[in-house]
Amino acid sequence: MARLLIVEDDEGIRVPLTRALEREGYAVDGCGDGHEALARAAAAEHDLIIIDVGLPGIDGLEVCRRIREQRPSVPILFLTAQDGELDIVDGLDAGADDYVTKPFRVSELLARVRAHLRRTTVELAEAGDVRIDQAARRAWRGADELELSPKEFDLLALLVREAGRVVTRERIMAEVWDENWFGSTKTLDMHVSWLRRKLGEDASDPRHVQTVRGVGLRFEP
Structure with missing residues (x-):
């Protein structure tokens, strides 16, 4: 069973998204700030990480950069309320593999999660x-x-x-x-x-x- 980490400070997004992912059969951990995200990610237990760009404290871009230094191959997917080209480039430059712009359809996010997990699945x-x-x-x-x-x-x-x-x-x-x-x-x-x-x-x-x-x-x- 794949284990996912959701880093999102808005419980109105994090909680229903967690439930949707759990219904798909994933084990899901969640947190709402960058410091906790880094502590959880350091355990290297997660197969994919979803990060909100606009986090309190350490922002999502910095969280992504630090996780990428520790775990070069883990898939990272950004949630962002911004859809400007510069923000997308910043996210990808920080080490993200993909992004979904808010508001998003849960079905779209689930499809992207599955796609990235398939790429890391053993052959x-x-x-x-x-x-x-x-x-x-x-x-x-x-x-x-x-x-x-x-x-x-x-x-x-x-x-x-x-x-x-x-x-x-x-x-x-x-x-x-x-x-x-x-x-x-x-x-x-x-x-x-x-x-x-x-x-x-x-x-x-x-x-x-x-x-x-x-x-x-x-x-x-």
Whole structure:
């Protein structure tokens, strides 16, 4: 499970954003000022950090610079109420990987969080007898390599990475298809059916790819 740190002094933003991220399955820590942010970040426990630019005390740009010195590879995403070109450049120069301008849609921020975490995800994933090589885009069940379409591979890779946890249909459509997908999710049902067949599963009693009715899918090792 990925652990995130939100540094935002406005509880009206921090609290609902924390809840939204926790619903997505992330562990989330929050704080409201730069000094606490630096202390928490020093523990190097977080896989991604979200920082508000306008923090009291030490501002977000300075917090970002100091964290970047300690942790060169951790993804950092800025929240900013300013959308001028100079502010964006300052943020990126301070070491941020991305930014979202307030007011923002939670779905957009979640999509960016997922995208940055995917880039730092280990290339190999394994659950039970299923193995995924993300870089080579190859998958195996036991000793047998699976012949998968691009979407089948992406679907299986997501489920294996999240093995044992429910992945919502909305998250699957956003990550495997497109974050702006507005079409029917029937295409997901078809791909699940094809994927189960290629895994050699009984459609009426699947071992690995299980449906959690009204929520999404869970991969059982």
